[in-house]
Amino acid sequence: MTPLPRMAPLPRLSASTxxxxxxxxxxxxxxxxxxxSGIVHLGLGAFxxxxxxxxxxxxxxxxxxxxxxxxxxxQRPDQRDRLAPQDGLYIALQRDGAGTQARIIGCVQRVLxxxxxxxxxxxxxxxxxxxxxxxxxxxxxxxxxxxSGRLDxxxxxxxxxxxxxxxxxxxxxxxxxxxxxxxxARLAPxxxxxxxxxxxxxxxxxxxxxxxARRRNAELADWIVAKGAFPCTMVDRIVxxxxxxxxxxxxxxxxxxxxxxxxxxxxxQWVIEDRFVxxxxxxxxxxxxxxxxxxxxxxxxxxxxxxAAHSALAYLGYLSGxxxxxxxxxxxILRRFVLDLWREEIIPVLAAPPGINLxxxxxxxxxxxENPAILHRxxxxxxxxxxxxxxxxxxxxxxxxxRQLPITRLAHxxxxxxxxxxxxxxxxKLIDVRDPLATLLRTTLDxxxxxxxxxxxRVIALNEIFGDDLTDNQVFRAxxxxxYTAMLEHGVRDATLAQLAP
Ligand code: CS2
Numbered sequence: 001m002t003p004l005p006r007m008a009p010l011p012r013l014s015a016s017t018x019x020x021x022x023x024x025x026x027x028x029x030x031x032x033x034x035x036x037s038g039i040v041h042l043g044l045g046a047f048x049x050x051x052x053x054x055x056x057x058x059x060x061x062x063x064x065x066x067x068x069x070x071x072x073x074x075q076r077p078d079q080r081d082r083l084a085p086q087d088g089l090y091i092a093l094q095r096d097g098a099g100t101q102a103r104i105i106g107c108v109q110r111v112l113x114x115x116x117x118x119x120x121x122x123x124x125x126x127x128x129x130x131x132x133x134x135x136x137x138x139x140x141x142x143x144x145x146x147x148s149g150r151l152d153x154x155x156x157x158x159x160x161x162x163x164x165x166x167x168x169x170x171x172x173x174x175x176x177x178x179x180x181x182x183x184x185a186r187l188a189p190x191x192x193x194x195x196x197x198x199x200x201x202x203x204x205x206x207x208x209x210x211x212x213a214r215r216r217n218a219e220l221a222d223w224i225v226a227k228g229a230f231p232c233t234m235v236d237r238i239v240x241x242x243x244x245x246x247x248x249x250x251x252x253x254x255x256x257x258x259x260x261x262x263x264x265x266x267x268x269q270w271v272i273e274d275r276f277v278x279x280x281x282x283x284x285x286x287x288x289x290x291x292x293x294x295x296x297x298x299x300x301x302x303x304x305x306x307x308a309a310h311s312a313l314a315y316l317g318y319l320s321g322x323x324x325x326x327x328x329x330x331x332x333i334l335r336r337f338v339l340d341l342w343r344e345e346i347i348p349v350l351a352a353p354p355g356i357n358l359x360x361x362x363x364x365x366x367x368x369x370e371n372p373a374i375l376h377r378x379x380x381x382x383x384x385x386x387x388x389x390x391x392x393x394x395x396x397x398x399x400x401x402x403r404q405l406p407i408t409r410l411a412h413x414x415x416x417x418x419x420x421x422x423x424x425x426x427x428x429k430l431i432d433v434r435d436p437l438a439t440l441l442r443t444t445l446d447x448x449x450x451x452x453x454x455x456x457x458r459v460i461a462l463n464e465i466f467g468d469d470l471t472d473n474q475v476f477r478a479x480x481x482x483x484y485t486a487m488l489e490h491g492v493r494d495a496t497l498a499q500l501a502p
Pocket of ligand 1: 197235237238380382
């Protein structure tokens, strides 16, 4: 075979090469030179780089302002290493079946790596210029017990941060250290805005910060309660992990090499509780973010319709050999299962946010899942199920049990998750289970023998996931056992087929 001709290497994207970007690429509509670090963002993963930053860039272009972002990586240096040579610039590639649009995002001014320089991170948050600290650290990044919503004081990062408050490593430890610094300097606190898929995320984070701060210093905790603000938010945009192929496609589209590119769907949504210290925030309301008094109905809708379906498709899809969400929803059995799950079990016990029709919302969602240009791996979404199940599925199960309504399909998804975390698929291949409780789940299942009832009973007994109420609920246990037994006897696919409405 003749080797393919090598393309000339592209110049690296940076402030000095930006003017070489291809003609159809949307560039920044504002002057970066005026930006100050008004926002410190913890957890600069793909989602934040396609959501918070895009809204902020739009707000800067529309209404000016000086809201730059200091990004903080809480674990690895990769993001900083990619973004620093690019002066924080990167490409956001919007994709669907109709095509691709590239734009450059410019509001990230610098990236700090917390494990390398915790003091610098605390200093950035404690600086007068910082008015808002935003977070996308994923569910497990809050070091809490998902069933009770309380801080897990036995979590190694929390123990470490209480022992060494000057060099925090958890998001909670960093926030409290910086707030303590601000109080000592007689500065107002920053607003703390959680942008993760957690129920009542602002309230939850306020409580976790309070529990931690109170262990340190009750006066500090009282000051945070009196002066701080923790708005709740609902965030939505489908943003798969960036692959090498995405990096190549984005770089190609722009004509500049970008190692930090993100790929996302066209849809985006952001509902924010309007509760900010001194009302200081970018003009996000001018670019589509919705400010409301109560985020709860929006957040319930998103977690219980979108994320619940995502998790269902992740476990059932993975176990049926479907690699991506689009592949899973093009499988007629899985697609019908999700449609039935929404229509029969989720939507009937969900209160719609003002002006929203839930069946239209779920129709649109199915179209988003079908986007052929977004390859969102079922394996990626399957990760961290122990932290996701409670708000995505278990709360709906609780609502239905309270009303004595059937939970067959919801229990089927819980059973698929148990099947998945067992760590071996239907053809005997090992599953790379990523979950902070993976070891506990594995030993729990290994110790249970092969009988379905015992396996289910042992997992459901993990009350940090299921809470005492579900752990002790016979109806719940029977429904999950029945679904799990059917999966073992007939395989996940046939068991799912048998669940479909006639
Ligand atoms: C997904 C979410 O990874 C997951 O668990 O369900 O990241 C989902 O893509 C977003 O919440 C969509 O807004």
